[in-house]
Amino acid sequence: MSEIYNKFKRDATIKAADKEHRAKTGYNINQYNHSVIAGKQQFSNLELARQRAGYIKYKAINELEKHLSDFETNFQQNGGKVIWATDARQAVEEIEKILQKIRPSYVVKSKSMISEEIDLNPGLQNLQIEAVETDLGEYIVQLADEKPYHIVTPAMHKSKEDVARLFNEKFQLASNSTPFDIAAFVRGKLRQKFYQAKVGITGANFLLADTGSVCITENEGNGMMSMAFPDVHIVVAGIERILPSIQHLELFWPLLSTFGTGQKVTVYNSIVSGPRQEGEIDGPREMIVILLDNGRSKVLAAKEQRRALSCIKCGACLNACPVFKTIGGHTYNAPYTGPIGAVIMPWMRNFKDYKHLSFASTLCGACTEVCPVNINLHQLLLFNRNHSVEQGNYGFSESTLMYGMRQVLGHRKWMDTPNPGVKNWALKTFFAKSWGKSRLLPEFAERNFKQLWEERVEGKTK
Numbered sequence: 001m002s003e004i005y006n007k008f009k010r011d012a013t014i015k016a017a018d019k020e021h022r023a024k025t026g027y028n029i030n031q032y033n034h035s036v037i038a039g040k041q042q043f044s045n046l047e048l049a050r051q052r053a054g055y056i057k058y059k060a061i062n063e064l065e066k067h068l069s070d071f072e073t074n075f076q077q078n079g080g081k082v083i084w085a086t087d088a089r090q091a092v093e094e095i096e097k098i099l100q101k102i103r104p105s106y107v108v109k110s111k112s113m114i115s116e117e118i119d120l121n122p123g124l125q126n127l128q129i130e131a132v133e134t135d136l137g138e139y140i141v142q143l144a145d146e147k148p149y150h151i152v153t154p155a156m157h158k159s160k161e162d163v164a165r166l167f168n169e170k171f172q173l174a175s176n177s178t179p180f181d182i183a184a185f186v187r188g189k190l191r192q193k194f195y196q197a198k199v200g201i202t203g204a205n206f207l208l209a210d211t212g213s214v215c216i217t218e219n220e221g222n223g224m225m226s227m228a229f230p231d232v233h234i235v236v237a238g239i240e241r242i243l244p245s246i247q248h249l250e251l252f253w254p255l256l257s258t259f260g261t262g263q264k265v266t267v268y269n270s271i272v273s274g275p276r277q278e279g280e281i282d283g284p285r286e287m288i289v290i291l292l293d294n295g296r297s298k299v300l301a302a303k304e305q306r307r308a309l310s311c312i313k314c315g316a317c318l319n320a321c322p323v324f325k326t327i328g329g330h331t332y333n334a335p336y337t338g339p340i341g342a343v344i345m346p347w348m349r350n351f352k353d354y355k356h357l358s359f360a361s362t363l364c365g366a367c368t369e370v371c372p373v374n375i376n377l378h379q380l381l382l383f384n385r386n387h388s389v390e391q392g393n394y395g396f397s398e399s400t401l402m403y404g405m406r407q408v409l410g411h412r413k414w415m416d417t418p419n420p421g422v423k424n425w426a427l428k429t430f431f432a433k434s435w436g437k438s439r440l441l442p443e444f445a446e447r448n449f450k451q452l453w454e455e456r457v458e459g460k461t462k
Contacts, residue, residue, distance in 0.1 A: 002353045004333060011331040012360070017438050021157060021328060028156045029319050035262025036316075042254065042264050053251055054374030057310035060244050064300065067209040067242045068291065074212025078274030080287045087294050088118035094290055095120065095201070095234060096127060102232060104129060104198040108190075110216070110223035111135035112203030113151055113313065114236050114292065117335040120201070132193050134222035136186055143170050149329035151336065152260050152315035157328060190222070200226035200284070204237035205312070206252065207289075210245045213273040214289060217253060217266045224268050233275070233284040239291050240309040246271070252312065259372040260314040295348030304383045308343045310373045317367035317377055323360055332357060339367035339377045346384060352393050358384035401430065420444040 015021055043049050060067055072082045085091035099107070107124065109115060109131055121131040133142045137154035141147065144166055148154035155163065160179050167173040167182055174181070202223055206215040214235050216223045227233050243252065249271075257263045276283035300306050318324045318338030329337045334345045334354070342357040358381045367377040388394070408414045423444040435441050447455075 004353045005356045007333060008331060008356055008360075011333075012327040013436065013438070015328045015331055016326050022326065024159050024162075025157055025325060025328065027159075028153065029325060032153075032262060032319055036258065037262075039258035039262040039264060042258065049251060049255060050372055050374050053255055053372060054310060056244070056248055056251070057312070057373050058307055060242055061240060061300070061306060061309045063244075064239065064242065067244055068239060070209040071207050071212055071242060072291075074210065075274060075289060076212070078212050079277065080212070080274040080289060083288060083290045085290050085292045085294070088292075091118045091236060091290050091292050091294070092120060092123040095236075096123060098232065098234060098288065099124075099127060099129060099199065102198055106130035106132050106193070106197070107199040107201055108132050108134050108193055108197045108222075108226045108230065109138075110200070110202040110226040111138050111154070111218065112201070112236065113148065113335055114203045114238055115201065116148060117294065118236065118292070120236075132190070132197075134190050134194070134220075134226060135218075136183060136220060139186060139190075140166065143167075147330060147335075150315060150318060151313050151338075151340075157330075194222075194225040194229045197226075197230040199232045199234065200230035201234045201236065202226050204235050204241050204289075205256065206243045206249070207237055207241045208243055208246050208249075208271070211271075211273055213246065213271050215243075215249065215253075216270045216272070217256060217268070218270075219261070219263075219267045221268055224270055227270065227272055227284065228282055231285050233272075233287045235287070235289040237289060237291060239293055239296055240311075255372040256312050256314050259316040259370065295344075298347045299344055302347065302383075302387075305343060305347065305380050307375055308340065308377070308380055310375055311340050311344075311371075312373060313340075314372055316370040316372065320366040320370045322362055322364065322366070327360075339381070340375075343377060343380045343384060346388075351388065351391065355384070355388040355393050358388065404430070416448065416450050420446055420448075 040046055075082055083094050085094060106129060109120075111133075115121070124131045131142075133139045135154070138148065140155040140158065140163055141149070144158075150156040158166075163179070163182060164173070164175055164177045167177060167185070168175045171185070173185060177185075202214075202216055204214045205217050207213070208215065214237070216227070218224070243249070253269055254265055257265045260266075272283075272287070275285055275287040296309060299309055315338075317340050318329070321338050324338040332338075332341055332345070334341055334349070334357070336345055339361065342361060345357055346354040361378070361381050363378050363381065365378045368375065368379070371377060420443070427444070428441060432441055
């Protein structure tokens with residue numbers, strides 16, 4: 001077993017037993033669930049909207065080469081520049097080349113999971129350039145020296161008391177500071193950073209092929225200011241973010257808002273098609289989009305799993321997943337967590353090292369039920385498991401246990417063994433360690449189903 005898997009098991013064991021952690025995330029997810037119920041009321045036919053969005057996005061993924069080519073052509077015609085990056089290292093190197101010419105002391109960054117994916121902040125530190133996170137949640141986890149916990153809500157694992165203590169330690173704010181107090185403090189602290197920034201870095205929620213535009217949706221305005229004030233705007237976007245037409249935003253923006261935060265539509269929705277034009281006084285003088293592959297082509301090449309590239313990163317599947325709610329986001333040791341992360345991360349990284357994510361699931365199907373673009377996530381996890389076995393990514397103990405289970409389940413006489421003591425002994429001997437110390441191992445009943453059925457039939461015939 002790899003060290004990555006062993007770390008996952010250790011972290012999962014600790015978090016699963018951490019009642020305080022589960023209480024905090026449970027509270028925050030319950031708040032989200034209440035909001036989503038209200039947000040969904042804006043759709044007269046939600047299922048039709050999901051089906052339509054799923055069809056449009058999956059079709060776009062299957063025609064990815066054409067749409068990306070159209071985006072590049074149209075964006076360049078608008079005065080922008082496109083750079084293609086095959087992996088995280090190349091993306092960071094391209095950003096470093098840009099920054100070495102400008103030599104800023106810091107850059108402002110809006111919320112972007114893709115910058116976490118490529119480990120951008122350590123790369124900037126190597127150039128002695130400060131990365132200023134401007135999303136409040138990202139700013140909080142940056143101060144705490146942590147990774148984002150959740151795709152949409154980076155600080156979901158922290159209570160307001162935790163955040164107040166953090167700001168008391170870092171900035172000597174009152175230990176009983178309210179969320180309003182903290183937000184006002186951060187707003188004042190970051191505002192000057194925006195005014196004087198030379199470079200802003202953002203992600204992209206969508207890329208529009210027909211207009212060559214970058215779309216960013218947010219609630220705080222930091223994304224807009226990261227684009228508008230700096231001289232240079234760098235966008236890092238996964239190649240799967242493409243939408244064929246600007247007309248599709250009327251469907252995808254409300255879906256992303258409703259399933260992401262429970263809103264009808266988020267507060268700020270920006271469409272940027274390039275740098276400022278002649279006669280314009282606002283916006284960057286230079287705009288660069290870095291289109292990142294970084295393993296996405298591997299997902300695209302997988303016949304079934306390619307549907308996962310339809311994901312619009314709303315985070316709904318994380319909030320519905322009992323595993324995510326139990327072990328938390330940091331346990332995954334990956335930028336994309338929960339069910340969607342369990343599907344794509346083994347492909348985007350090393351399948352052998354990350355296959356365990358696809359097995360860390362109850363397969364309850366809750367993720368599929370809440371996906372706004374109808375991705376069959378629980379089935380894709382099964383395809384991943386099958387792929388793992390076909391590639392021989394299993395150990396001796398797994399092989400032995402599966403062989404034993406096949407023998408028992410494949411022979412009726414073993415299933416019908418009347419003595420529950422034998423079955424309980426086998427369960428404790430072979431499965432107790434896997435079941436974990438913190439859970440009670442179930443026991444077989446005195447009478448099995450076959451016996452109960454025969455008694456019932458016998459009773460009716462008498």
